[in-house]
Amino acid sequence: MAPANPHHRDQEVESLDEFDHVVAGGSLAGHRVQSVDLTERTHSLLRADTTGAVFLGCLMQPDAAAKVRADGALVFPPVPDLPFDPYRGVLYSPGELFEGLATGGYDETPDARAYTWFQETKADGDIFASMLRSIHDDAISDALDELLVGARVVGVMGGHAMARGTDAYAGAARLGQALARAGFSVATGGGPGAMEAANLGAYAAPHPDEMLCEALELLAKVPSFVPSVSDWADAAFEIRSRWPGGGDSVGIPTWFYGHEPPNAFAGHIAKYFANATREDGLLARSNAGVIFLPGAAGTVQEIFDNATPNYYESRGEPTPMVLVDRAHWTEKLPTWPLLQSLARERAMESRIALVDTVDEAAETLRRLSGTA
Template identity: 30%
Template sequence: MVESKIKGALIQRRAQVEQKTTDQRLLDERGPADWVHTDPWRVLRMQAEFVEGFGALAELGPAVAIFGSARTKPEDPRYATAEELGGKLAQAGFAVITGGGPGTMEAANKGACQAGGVSVGLNIELPFEQGLNEWVDVGVNFRYFFARKTMFVKYSQGFVVLPGGFGTFDELFEAITLVQTGKITRFPIVLFGVDYWSGLLAWLEKAVLADGNIAAADLDIIKLTDDVDEVVRIMVEADGLAA
């Protein structure tokens, strides 16, 4: 008969059978501390991040996520645009969610905060220092990108994407994919900055669509504008549909 052992959901057989029980290792041994860096322990950290995020944002109400470059300087006109956008969305009854960092994120949080709205920052641990900006009212720090991304999608009614780099593109295309595949519905995605984004949309049409890799209807997921008031209108209409 093959030697076997059941440990919760895990089955061990033959040479893989451990001779000590989990309780024995917990109570009898102090041992090295490297176990805190193993994958099973990381699962608990992941779980904790979801619990913390859900707990912090569950009663947030209607919200819009704003993405854009962390490198945008306060003197840049785009900073002022993000600030105006955050303020007008707050006045329309939306909480404003950003990545909580500097640049465009700071500007949007500032606009929402000064307009009396709820300003949220979902920060991520990075190799270089990036703390929450001073205009965040509710801040959640994450170790894992996927947990943070879940919070953006779950607690936002739509995304507004200002000019940015790879991180901005990542959030943009992930949202487009979720809408395209029906994972989220009635979820407007607005690209703000006609000059900045027109080249990308042209490439999607002339290369990606022409090659048959997306459908023409997929391009309708994305709205393009330079008008802050139009962004607010789109989000208000989408929120009304969701209600």
């Protein structure tokens, strides 16, 4: 077998168009082909050099599969009866995760079926299922890295309990809108509440301000995903249908919290089985800073998960951190004094800020990051 190519990212093939472009040169040697249906490309596979190639979940005719194996290629066949593709080469879209919502309700969607599979296999302790989850999550991380190359990513952290129709939800939406209009890529935990609001704001960014106001009014009619995820998701898709062409943002949710469905306003959804991988990945990719809205234990954990690499950063500038709501972070959950103490030890004080309102947060982050 040929050695792994150190530049394999340039040799990933994730669509038929990419496959056709590469095979036109006569060689697939060393390439990684991810989840591409090649049943109509038998002739190309029989002619091409596939030495050292890797085929991950690609459908092939038997003679094509036999030939590429004879070349020394590795073939990982599709896994039958799974509600997800462990080898996928791209992130999810809202339409993909919620496919079938209009006809069968949320319980029939790929998102809900993947959660059910996760619960069943986790309880069984099946090593094969555990391996499939790991492969899936690694593929998602790879696709997320490809998407965010060169992007200035700002993470917006906040809890799932923030209801549509509240001032807090509207404020988080304005924050997402302001960040997107300032040229940042907005990334959230991808779920309901504050996360949905920030993704909604980014979606609204290319539209006139009136669009966001109207969308907030419409969404307020279904304030929560409880008791009906279907009604909650339907309301979001109605917004997307009424105002197409919204701005892109990223949601990074998890099936670990199955009671928190993904929101439909993130154009790209990196959904994980492993919550720890998801949380670390979201913070690590927020290279332009993180804004923390009022939250509870989970948000406190995220603050210090983000502060720790900043504290030990020795090769460059720590990423900015902005905490919103002075009373919350100094009185209710006095996180700010401890964060200040850590920042003072490492001369990081110029990279952290505490603001009173969400409307101050975007401009403050721009100032801390040097883009104001």
